[in-house]
Amino acid sequence: MSTKINEEKKKCKIACLVKIAGIVFFVAGLLIAAACYYTLYVTTKPAEYLAPPAYNPAPGKNDFKITVFGDWMLHEGAIGKIAAESHRRNAAFAVCLGDFVHPAQPSIMKIAAKKLKKHFKIPVYATPGNHDVYNAEDAAGFAAVFGNINNCFSYGDTLFILLESAKVGLSDEQLQFLKFVLTNERPKYSRCVVFSHVPPVTIPEFDKPKYRLKKETAEKYLKILEEGNVDLLVCGHVHHEMNIQLGKTRLLVCPPSGQGSRNKKNPQFGSLQLHFMPDGSIKHEFVYCGTEVKGTGFEKFLYRRLNQHTILFSVSLALLLLGGACILLGNAKKTDA
Ligand SMILES: [Fe+2]
Structure with missing residues (x-):
C-alpha cells in the first residue's frame, strides 16, 4: 500500500x-x-527611406567630399567612427556598398536604415551586397528603403551610378542599363563614379570566383566602363582594400566596416574618403578606425537571425x-x- x-x-x-x-x-x-x-x-515604424534624390542638390559644384563604406553587418562600432570622420570632413553624403544583414528581411533593412540615420547627419545611399538580396522579396524590401537597386543620381558636376551585383554577377539587362545611363547622362557631367558591391577583378591573392565577377561578365563590364568614361568604380565585398587602374577607370575596393578584414597586415575596419577636386581629379584616402565591434550578442541574434x-x-x-x-x-x- x-x-x-x-x-x-x-x-x-x-x-x-x-x-x-x-x-x-x-x-x-x-x-x-x-x-x-x-x-x-x-521599432521599425515609421518606415525609413534613404533613396537618393531625383534632383541635383548642388548643380555644377566641383569641390566636395563623400564617404564610402560597406560590409558592416549592422555592427555599429566602426559605423559611429566613420560617421564622425565623415562629419569632420564635411562630406556631402555617404554611400554604403552593401552587406547589411544575413538574411535580409524588408523590416531588417528598415532597422539598418534607422541605425545609419542614428549615426549619420548626412544622406546615406546604398547598393545591396550578396548577403542582402537573394530573391525578389529581398530586392523589393531593399528598394522600399534605399530606392531602385540599379539607380543613378547626381551631385555637383558628377554623375553617380548604383549598380546591384548582389548575386556576384551582372545580368545583360543591368549592363544595358549601365550603357544607357553612360550614353545619355554621362556627357552632361565632368566626372562619373559607379558603386557596386562585387568588383570585376581583384588583386591576385583574391582572384577566385567568390570574390569577383565571372571573367566573361567582367570583360563586358570593363569595356562599358571604359567607353562610358567612368573615372572611378568603387566596390566592397573582398574585405581587403585595393587600388587598381583599369584603363581609364580606377577601381577602389573598400576595407570592411564591421565584418572581419582579410588584410592580415592591417585588419582594421575603415572607410574610403573621396575628395572631388576643382581640377577634375578625385583624391582618395582609406581611413581606419580600429576593430571595435559594438552591440550585444543578443541584439545581433535578434537582428540577424530572428x-x-x-x-x-x-x-x-x-x-x-x-x-x-x-x-x-x-x-x-x-x-x-
Ligand atoms: Fe559581400
Whole structure:
C-alpha cells in the first residue's frame, strides 16, 4: 500500500516538474516571439527611406567630399567612427556598398536604415551586397528603403551610378542599363563614379570566383566602363582594400566596416574618403578606425537571425510544450483518482 502511495506521489511530482518546465518554456517562447515581433515591427515604424534624390542638390559644384563604406553587418562600432570622420570632413553624403544583414528581411533593412540615420547627419545611399538580396522579396524590401537597386543620381558636376551585383554577377539587362545611363547622362557631367558591391577583378591573392565577377561578365563590364568614361568604380565585398587602374577607370575596393578584414597586415575596419577636386581629379584616402565591434550578442541574434518564421516557431513550440505538460499532468491526476 505504502509502495503504491509512494509511486503515485513520485508520478505526481514528475508531472508537477513537467508542468513547471512546460510553463517556463511557454513563457520563454512567448518572450522570444514578443522580442522578435517588437524588433521587427514596432521599432521599425515609421518606415525609413534613404533613396537618393531625383534632383541635383548642388548643380555644377566641383569641390566636395563623400564617404564610402560597406560590409558592416549592422555592427555599429566602426559605423559611429566613420560617421564622425565623415562629419569632420564635411562630406556631402555617404554611400554604403552593401552587406547589411544575413538574411535580409524588408523590416531588417528598415532597422539598418534607422541605425545609419542614428549615426549619420548626412544622406546615406546604398547598393545591396550578396548577403542582402537573394530573391525578389529581398530586392523589393531593399528598394522600399534605399530606392531602385540599379539607380543613378547626381551631385555637383558628377554623375553617380548604383549598380546591384548582389548575386556576384551582372545580368545583360543591368549592363544595358549601365550603357544607357553612360550614353545619355554621362556627357552632361565632368566626372562619373559607379558603386557596386562585387568588383570585376581583384588583386591576385583574391582572384577566385567568390570574390569577383565571372571573367566573361567582367570583360563586358570593363569595356562599358571604359567607353562610358567612368573615372572611378568603387566596390566592397573582398574585405581587403585595393587600388587598381583599369584603363581609364580606377577601381577602389573598400576595407570592411564591421565584418572581419582579410588584410592580415592591417585588419582594421575603415572607410574610403573621396575628395572631388576643382581640377577634375578625385583624391582618395582609406581611413581606419580600429576593430571595435559594438552591440550585444543578443541584439545581433535578434537582428540577424530572428524573423517571422522564428516568431511562429517560438509560439508553436511554447504551446506544444505547455500542451504536453498539461497532458502529462492530467494523466498523473487520473492515476491519483
Ligand atoms: Fe559581400
